[in-house]
Amino acid sequence: MNSGISIKELAAALNLAPSTVSRALNDSYEISEATKQKVISMAEKLNYQPNPFARSLRANKSRTIAVVIPERINNFFAKVIDGIEEIAQEHGYHLLVYNTHEDVEKEKKILSLLQNGRADAIVMSVTSQTSDTSHLQKIHERGLPLVFFDRICGEIPTTKFITNDYESAYKGTNHLIQQGCKKIAFLTLSKDLSITKERYRGYLDALKMANLTPEPTFSLYCKHSDEDNTELILKLLQSENRPDGIISSVEKLAISTYQAVRKTNLKIPYDLKIITFSNMSIAGILNPSLTTITQPAETIGQECAKLLIKKLTRPRQPDFLDQIIVIPSQIQIRESTMVR
Amino acid sequence: MNSGISIKELAAALNLAPSTVSRALNDSYEISEATKQKVISMAEKLNYQPNPFARSLRANKSRTIAVVIPERINNFFAKVIDGIEEIAQEHGYHLLVYNTHEDVEKEKKILSLLQNGRADAIVMSVTSQTSDTSHLQKIHERGLPLVFFDRICGEIPTTKFITNDYESAYKGTNHLIQQGCKKIAFLTLSKDLSITKERYRGYLDALKMANLTPEPTFSLYCKHSDEDNTELILKLLQSENRPDGIISSVEKLAISTYQAVRKTNLKIPYDLKIITFSNMSIAGILNPSLTTITQPAETIGQECAKLLIKKLTRPRQPDFLDQIIVIPSQIQIRESTMVR
DNA sequence: CCAAAATACGAAAACGTTTGCGTAGTTTGA
């Protein structure tokens, strides 16, 4: 079929043994320079391409990293993958990418498929619905290198990469307070999510420092459907005691907020200020432009990949430390949180 | 390492030959029901996972499809991949995803890596810089199933999936004309790109039908950098003879246009109307909301995958026909092309 | 009842690499 010439045929063409050819191509010290040259030029002439599966079978390595994300149409995850791919490609690694669509069952299925060694390592961000972590535990116990980023799983003792969620949420909330907000709402996805917890803590602490009391109705846990979310937010905005500021834990809820605001008479930033975690390149052209907490997505991806590659390519690397590495976000202040 | 139990060990545990176990697991008619049951339950008990590389080596198939795109932070390509993944997953196929970053050299490198059978097929959208197609030709001649979508390569005799580029551009331009535009500019990337040519034809024909003459300066071929593009567009908007309507061949140029407009006194849609090919979910919350030609991204991905899977899973499938399959776009009229 | 067919399984080869081991022939060293 598509398979080209094998090392045996290449050896035959050279009147050499396959083992000699293999060693020559791998630049072994046991082979003379003259032979190496002959082999290399013949390999080029015949366009010899080593079969990756034979190699993988033999070496029990695939030179492949699996990336598992909950959403593909998302600038943050896209940038993270770009970062991972950059480092991976430098070291000859390939990327298998899987989208769980925020579905735990799909996540379980994918991880179960990855048990057979198809990938040498996994880098992932869990679903907003992932509370039972036995499937992750299983992978980790099998010894498959596993790192998390952004939406991490605390129970698994491995290295995790996140941004300064607590601090950014604190600063973001504080920014709203300084701009005059008194009634600040917090939008997020699932309560179980690691980032939700940290960002929520930051939000609460900022309120406390300003002697503001968090209203129960101001913590909004949203669903998967954008339409439903817009409805939820609209209700909040139309309620008797509506917020005058919003901090959103994820990009798409800020978008839903813009959608909802359009259905009211409210004007951003006069009646409502909003800040969001986001990696949108177009935050600046929204009207009003959107104040964002921009996560260092590419860097996170690069760091994940660097750590993995180090473990995969060097001989006796220790297991990943059970630690959280924090890469800070940057707040971009724009019109949506202006005073007037 | 991460590799679990092999079929030999499983066979030993059952006092059977590996061949029998293999056949039992593959539901061969040569194995009795009783034995099959024993094998299956033991396999589950010992958590047997077949080694994919041994299988691939044996079968000369990888159950893997490579996807090559020019840009990852792009709603269109993200949706297409979602579509591909959906169908692929249904059939047990995995996805290797590569981003060329609009760089031909990277594209060549990636395709060269894919020559060794790591993937059973390739679905791709070429770089805006791809004019020499010898690397694509080589892959195709090797017999590796290859389909294109959106940015296709006409020289390669295979199946291509696109939207109705000509017609959509024609209709889009015509829409601008009917809304009163007299001086319509066309924004795109490279001249070499298939979609550019078709969409440009549609633009020109619509102008001709309306007895409008296309000004040379109104055809803007943009670069890779968003900042440069914004500059280019700004210059166009500030020129003596500025356009009063814009049709953009790609999403990000519409965004650059919004950026550029912000630096002028022009108001959309009063002074300038704009329509763009785009898959942004947030076109509706831009201010003014953006009229779009929405490509059927998921469907395109699904159709690509279906065609590939058919060829890969059925015994004696013919090569892909040298044809172009068109899946129509839909125009969403919003404020950016309103009359006043 | 007996040859022919069907059933159910095992032995071994093959896919394409890499690598441990063996060994001719050459070089080294005291």
Added chain:
DNA sequence: TCAAACTACGCAAACGTTTTCGTATTTTGG
């Protein structure tokens, strides 16, 4: 000068599957 070391290569096994072929046992048919 001659054993020891080195150089440069070949042989064969191994990775984990699947599949061709072979065969012992049972079943079928007239």
